[in-house]
Amino acid sequence: MKLWQKSYSLDQQIEAFTVGQDRELDTFLAPWDILGSLAHVEMLCSIGLLAAEELQQLQAALRKLYQIAVTEGMTVEPGMEDIHSQVEYLLTRELGDTGKKIHAGRSRNDQVLVDLRLFFRAEVAEISRLMKALFDALLGQAAAYKDVLLPGYTHYQAAMPSSFGLWFSAYAESLVDDLRLWQSIYHTLNHNPLGSAAGYGASFPLDRTLTTRLLGFEDLSYNVVHAQMGRGKSELQLSYGIAGTAATLGKLAADVVLYVSQNFAFLSFPDELTTGSSIMPHKKNPDVFELLRARCNSLQALPVQISQLTAGLPSGYHRDFQLLKEAIFPALQQLKECLQILTYALPKAKPAERLLEDERYRFLFSVEAVNQLVLEGLPFRDAYRLVGEQIANGTFDPPREVKHTHEGSIGNLCLPEIRAKWERTAQGFPFEQVEKAIRQLAGQPY
Incomplete structure (x- = not known):
């Protein structure tokens, strides 16, 4: 049929x-x-x-x-x-x-448009819930290991002292940035295209405001041509959300792969979370995080794929749009799986203690020495030159004490403030109103 x-x-x-x-x-x-x-x-x-x-x-x-x-x-x-x-x-x-x-007054064009927007809206809600679970796990780890120091790197070179509290909470706050992007996408999706028919309206006296209210949309896409142009645009915006969150998760996974290697040994996981080698009995491979890294790299290419599928198309419906499902549906599922497995695995990570006592990290404290001289009255450029000369001639004696107290530093992680930032952002989603409308429409108690 x-x-x-x-x-x-x-x-x-x-x-x-x-x-x-x-x-x-x-x-x-x-x-x-x-x-x-x-x-x-x-x-x-x-x-x-x-x-x-x-x-x-x-x-x-x-x-x-x-x-x-x-x-x-x-x-x-x-x-x-x-x-x-x-x-x-x-x-x-x-x-x-x-x-x-039932088909009077609508086309398959606006029917699939409203289906997709309802589906995408629900997917964004589910992704935000999964992001919150990961956010909570990251902040939990940050609080648990806030005093455990970690070498900070730039250019793959040991640079300055960091901490596991700083590292975990950095990714938590990064998820807040991603949530803001998802919120913008959600509000674009949350407009009703039903009644635009094939993109040029219908001669029936349709009440589009009624269907907007019944489906829990915050507003309708008024112009019927504009409503039809939402096909492809919605998927592209979704792809940016997927790619943005994947970038955060992929970088986190890349850090973990690096940190669990023997040359770094910053982190460890229970044996049951690692895989082995068929030939080397000592191997404990972080395959989960390598696959996460690869999946997230692939997901970051999604906006290019979506934009190329719709490139050069004039207004109106085109069958090209059908292929958007094949790109966006699996990507949504993969992102949710990545969020779920990270939320499961990260709380089991155990940071190494006393890492900065290793002699290879003695120069991490050079900035601390420079800053101490500045606090004692020496101009910064003179202090920098003096410590540089000490390092060069082998007389540098690192202080090995970190005195960072400003907002967001090692000694002041601002974890409550980061959580409050998440909560303020999350309040911008009208999930409760949407759920109420959907349940009423489906004849279910709310």
Whole structure:
């Protein structure tokens, strides 16, 4: 069954090529397609295109299908082109002509647009929850190891003293930056395209404000051409969020791989979190973090892939957009998996103690010596030159004490302030209002 089916049959090879992976990927959209239809039929009744009894029948059938979709999953049967065809087929099979009425006033174009926005909106909510779990794990480790010093590097050269508290909390605060990006993306997604039809509206007196409220959108995409141009743009913005968070996670994974190596030995993990070698019995490999690094590197290429899929397209719908699902759906899943495994593994990391007592790190304290001379009244440039001469002639005696007290330094990590920054940012998401609207639409208690 195809929503555009006419009096002729499509060539089977052409059909297989054009359908592509839609049947498989559309299973992700099933609950959202049903919710979009629930809002649409309520609106159709409000403008007189459905009788009250027909609305009740459609709502009951759609809510039953929704429950199946969220609990058991829904597949697109052979012969069905996509999830939109599948849902309409099931309704028509149960309700006859009443099921055939649900497509009035919409096109597959705005139907898939609203499905995607509802799905993407839920994915961003889930990603933000997973980010919060990782954020909490990082701050927990930062608090636990705030006094354990760590060599800080620039140019791969030992540079200045750092600490594990500073290292862990740096990534926690970086996640706040990523959350801000996700919030901007969420607010762009949270506008209703339903009613734009094929991109040029419809001659029915549609009440788009009603469907906006029913689906929990904060506003609607008013211009119908603009609404249609959201296809591709939404995916591109999502790709920036995915790539940005992947950059944070990938750098963290790269640090871990470096820090657990024998030449550094800054971190260790329980044996059960590492893998071995088929030939070298001593090996304990950080495969999880190497795979994280590789996955995150791959995810950072996603914006290029999305932008190239849509490059040069004029306004209006194009079948090219179908391939966006194949890029963005797996990427969302991979990012969630990366967040989950990091949240699981990082609390098990054990930092090494007394690292800076090693003689190789004696020059880490050169800046401390310079600053002490400045505090005693010597101009900074003279102090810098004096300590440099001591290092060169072998007379430098490092102080080996760190006296950093300013905000965000080793001695003042500002962990409560970083947590407050997260909380302020998280408050900008209207998750609760959206969840309430969705539950009401689905006929569930809130």
